[in-house]
Amino acid sequence: MALLQISEPGQSTVPHQHRLAAGIDLGTTNSLVATVRSGSADALPDSDGNYLLPSVVHYRSGEPPLVGEAAREHLSTDPQNTISSIKRLLGRSAADISAGGFRLPYRMVETDSAVPRLRTAAGDFTPVEISADILRVLRERAEQSLGGELEGVVITVPAYFDDAQRQATRDAARLAGLNVLRLLNEPTAAAVAYGLEQGAEGIYVVYDLGGGTFDVSLLRLTRGVFEVLATAGDTALGGDDMDHLIAEWIMQQAGIDEDAGHHQLRRLLGVARSVKERLTGDQIAPVRLELDDGTYWEGELSRDEFNRLLEPLVRKTLTPCRRVLRDAGVRAEEIREVIMVGGSTRVPLVRELVGEFFGREPLTEVDPDKVVAIGAAIQADILAGNKPDQEMLLLDVIPLSLGLETMGGLVEKVIPRNTPIPVSRAQDFTTYKDGQTAMAIHVLQGERELVSDCRSLGRFELRGIPPMVAGAARIRVTFQVDADGLLSVSAREETRGVEASIQVKPSYGLTDSEIEQMLKDSLAHASEDVEARNLREQQVEADRVLEALEAALAEDGDTLLSADERTVIEGAMNGLRTARNGSDARAIKRAVEELDECSRGFAARRMDASIRKALQGQAVDELKV
């Protein structure tokens, strides 16, 4: 048993233990987990020494699922129960998926929920649950390797992921029992891993072509501040598409029918992938494909022919490259370095065309597979509080504009793309009928003008507007996007100051009750008690609140609070301490809320005082010397 650490009386900050934290790259093709140990970050291997966990899950009746290499072995023999590239379906509706034109060997089940389910031998699962199965394996790997429970993780997402895809990623982490400190954009993570090591300054491009997603970000690095200037991409473009192009070429050459069976398709994709890998080094690759009748088709693909097949796809990535330059108002000559990330940037044609576009040789020294996870691990370490003196700061942007439906099916932008986050914008609405008490608001994400061309995030119904004549009410709707890029909406009737209630109906994604149910189901498997877990979560939050407030009182209590105010806060703190030592999760939650309520003013005053301090920062530093 560890010795209890007790701080000296009057000392404001508790000397804290190293908190276990990890960075997770949840990839389309492969996933990784990395962590910072004795000051240096690296990916964690499994017991066989492999860093990459193939993002493949194989479901079996009555047995726990297989994940990774063991699952991949079943790809061609049992394609319907072996799910790969699930990231491409994360946060997507059944309609999106069929419109995306993916050729999937799975059986999709339509339900009342907005989220599709895949039918397997072990039951019907959503992409969120399947992703959670992958995350669980990474969590176990990290906990075994670090020898304790993870307190928090940073999970990376493609910068171009929309709100629904980000929310789905967070949901998957929650199902896997992970506390998400932050969702981090993949190119930003790569820049952190690269930039911190090199002590880089200037404007950098991160070109990230993965298995299923493409992102490009433009960042300015200045003394530990990573400021994303613009980001663009395509969440359905990557190495998988290269495999499909090669597979189609082989089908043509070998005279294989369009409606070939699942097994044939799987074998084809497997052969296509190895041909692609071969051609990153060689000028010519032999192709040998087993046909359904057990015979083999043999041929070869030259680098030139391969390049010709791939060129339209690679050129497609240059349009977003041009867009980030323009959005940021930066010329190609101003760029210091182009950092290549993602396995697909190993393809020579990609390096060639990207180099041509930016007019400089792209940088390929960083390990394109590990760099994202390592960047996430560095940030997780800092967010967990293990590096209190770390000056690093990440300032990211929202990748896609947020807007509202207006008359005629048009979209009015409220928050334009590439706005730094967190961001909060208010929009005023009024009623158009006398006595109107409710109002429907449709929130969309995307760059196009028509509602039908943008992604519907959700419909909000405002109720409880006081009845007035048409046009008299002034309803202020506030959209807030947090540092994870996730949206929340609140509304208020301004003339009477009535808080309007909002009912959210997500267009995609799971409702809270669906997640609650999945959580119960998954915990039932893991033989863990929901109540116990709830209690633990509330206790952690209570400790966090108490610790933070004790430090705040010691620091500013005398200057910013009257004696009465302090008594009220201390009373509520004692209330929370009592509740925290009990075993009623709800009572703790209530006590936290009460304490929050009465310390709100104090917290706000402290923030304002820090603004003054921050602005005098330089002068103060000089005095210290």
Add this chain to the structure above:
Amino acid sequence: MNHFKLFGLPQSFELDIDQLTEQYRELQRTFHPDKFANASALERRLSVQRAAQINQAFHTLKQPLERARYLLELHGVAGDPERAGVDQAFLMEQMELREALAEIRNQPDPAAALSELADDIRRRTEAIIQQLGEQFQDASGQSLSAARESVDKLMFLNKIQQEADEIYDELVEY
């Protein structure tokens, strides 16, 4: 809190952008939600609000058009972009620019013509920004109402610049 005060800068149209950026980073170093990852839910919420406010203020002060609009607001001069009374000479200018833009695709070398037009728009924009500096410096009732007209002109120029960018995208599309 007034955006200028938030950044500890004098309330003026002429602004040292480097200093503004420096203060912005300094404020975000203090208030960004990443600095509150281990704080209570209340403090985390407050930090999101403060960081959003800092971003908004930076966005407003950084760009000449937004900065000018904000200054007009602080001076109590209402802007009504819908019914802006623009002078005749500027109306002519608008028509010329619109026509030039509409004709771009019919030019023998559309890309070159577009880049020439973009230079023209940039020159006009810089001239107006110069005027705005003087108008806010003076800050008399007359100057402020002139500044309001300059803001309308700047809005138009920004819009036509955006349209030119869109045409450029179409021209270079593969």
